Amino acid sequence: MAILVLGGAGYIGSHTVDRLVQKGYDVAVVDNLVTGHRAAVNKKARFYEGDVRDKAFLNQVFDKETIEGVIHFAAFSVVPESMAKPLKYFDNNTYGMISLLEVMNAHHVKKIVFSSTAATYGEPKHIPIKETDPQVPTNPYGESKLAMEKIMHWSDVAYGIKFVALRYFNVAGAKPDGSIGEDHSPETHLVPIILQVAAGERDQLTIFGDDYDTKDGTNVRDYVHVVDLADAHILALKYLQEGHDSDAFNLGSSTGFSNKEMLEAARDVTGKPIPAKMGPRRAGDPSTLIAASDKARRVLGWDPQFDDVHEIIKTAWNWKQTHPKGYDDRKEN
Ligand code: NAD
Ligand code: UDP
CATH class of the missing domain: 3.40.50.720 (NAD(P)-binding Rossmann-like Domain)
Incomplete structure (x- = not known):
């Protein structure tokens, strides 16, 4: 089966x-x-x-x-x-x-x-x-x-x-051995975009909005x-x-990180300056999303191994460094 x-x-x-x-x-x-x-x-x-x-x-x-x-x-x-x-x-x-x-x-x-x-x-x-x-x-x-x-x-x-x-x-993140990872074109997600800046593929990160009702004004995600x-x-x-x-x-992890905190974590992991600027809000973005994820742990027996965003970013950075062009299989249009 x-x-x-x-x-x-x-x-x-x-x-x-x-x-x-x-x-x-x-x-x-x-x-x-x-x-x-x-x-x-x-x-x-x-x-x-x-x-x-x-x-x-x-x-x-x-x-x-x-x-x-x-x-x-x-x-x-x-x-x-x-x-x-x-x-x-x-x-x-x-x-x-x-x-x-x-x-x-x-x-x-x-x-x-x-x-x-x-x-x-x-x-x-x-x-x-x-x-x-x-x-x-x-x-x-x-x-x-x-x-x-x-x-x-x-x-x-x-x-x-x-x-x-x-x-x-x-x-x-990515498989820790770096053999598979995230490769979207165009990339829209925060972590891979930050790492594109770290790798020198983009000039800077634009953070979408710093006027939300959150700890530092930027969106919070889990x-x-x-x-x-x-x-x-x-x-x-x-x-x-x-x-x-x-x-x-x-x-989810039941812990929230702001977009600014994610940027700082990526600077720590990569050792790169990662230039960033503030931009306007992105349409459709909720301010804060944090999961109560105890049900999955209790009922399914889910036991996540990566509980720190630094570790998550580290695996994504490993994939990025070993696969600078992703899967390198872009189709000609
Ligand atoms: P992805 O785009 O990398 O993967 C989607 C896959 O589905 C691709 O391989 C694509 O080619 C294929 N696909 C799309 N439409 C298809 C169709 N009509 N027929 C056959 N194949 C089709 O996206 P992902 O980031 O891996 O996300 C996977 C799922 O997880 C999505 O359904 C998404 O809504 C959900 N999700 C993702 C996130 C995230 O942070 N990435 C968060 C919440 C939910
Ligand atoms: N984000 C950002 N700049 C970018 C991409 C994303 O500030 O270039 C923000 C986005 O507004 C959201 C957070 O990063 O607050 C996570 O966005 P993503 O698209 O990765 O995931 P979403 O939360 O939309 O599922």
């Missing part, structure tokens, strides 16, 4: 595929490589290039493989882009989920672990954010993911497809290491295999 990983050539997906393979799972990957990299996929996993929204293609994969459960990463996830192009997000993310669940149901595959996000909560009323708190997204990306959670809920009610929604906070996150998916899969009901879990 195989685990099918949709979006397994992406940043988080490729680390999860790698951990699954290390733990002895039989793994198949579906990815259309729109933002992912073929070279990121562990060679022991079977790879199918195609789109989640293409039901004929997906049916072929489900016919060929004997799939026990699905882990679903295949989505767009750039907040500012979603503000400008909401329909692109509802089409790829939300419609992609409908397509996948239809094919899963037709093939009697009843377990799905899903990449959800802190962006489904929007601007929280209190910190830390609990799983039971209201979900009121402030951007179309978060809205598209919340819709996906709701679609899974009703598919559970109707078809008995059990799901675990993992609501990630801010994911960073960072989790990508390998710890990958392991949470495997625990969620086991949880479903044990016959538990559908549920949602936050994945």
Whole structure:
């Protein structure tokens, strides 16, 4: 029986595929490589290039493989882009989920672990954010993911497809041996952008806003290491295999770091000056996102190994230094 990983050539997906393979799972990957990299996929996993929204293609994969459960990463996830192009997000993310669940149901595959996000909560009323708190997204990306959670809920009610929604906070870092890491183009996430400045690829960091109601005026986020996150998916899969009901879990460290603090931590780790300037707020950004993540620890037995942002940044810097051009597989347009 195989685990099918949709979006397994992406940043988080490729680390999860790698951990699954290390733990002895039989793994198949579906990815259309729109933002992912073929070279990121562990060679022991079977790879199918195609789109989640293409039901004929997906049916072929489900016919060929004997799939026990699905882990679903295949989505767009750039907040500012979603503000400008909401329909692109509802089409790829939300419609992609409908397509996948239809094919899963037709093939009697009843377990799905899903990449959800802190962006489904929007601007929280209190910190830390609990799983039971209201979900009121402030951007179309978060809205598209919340819709996906709701679609899974009703598919559970109707078809008995059990799901675990993992609501990630801010994911960073790379496999400690530096063999896989984060490579997005254009890069939009804070940690890799800071490291691009450290590496001399960008002149400076622009911090988006210093007039928030936070300790130093800049946004506060909760960072989790990508390998710890990958392991949470495997625990969620086991949880479903044990016959538990559908549920949602936050994945974070329960500690918040401001954008200025992240910059300082990166200066410490890299020993580089990393020039930075203040810029205006970025549309759609909540002020502070910190997870209550005790539920994942208690119920799933999640035990993250990286609890310090310096360690997280160190692994990302190792990847950056050993792969200055990322996977170096850019397609010519
Ligand atoms: P990513 O862009 O690196 O990975 C997404 C992968 O899905 C890529 O390989 C892409 O090619 C593939 N894909 C996208 N649309 C597809 C489609 N229609 N058919 C087939 N493949 C498709 O992103 P990531 O940072 O690894 O994020 C993975 C998931 O985690 C996303 O769903 C995102 O919403 C969620 N998430 C990420 C973060 C973060 O900090 N990176 C935080 C919260 C949630
Ligand atoms: N950020 C920033 N400059 C950048 C990129 C990001 O100040 O060049 C900020 C962003 O406004 C947010 C934080 O860094 O406050 C984390 O942003 P990211 O896009 O990494 O993740 P998000 O929190 O949007 O999921």
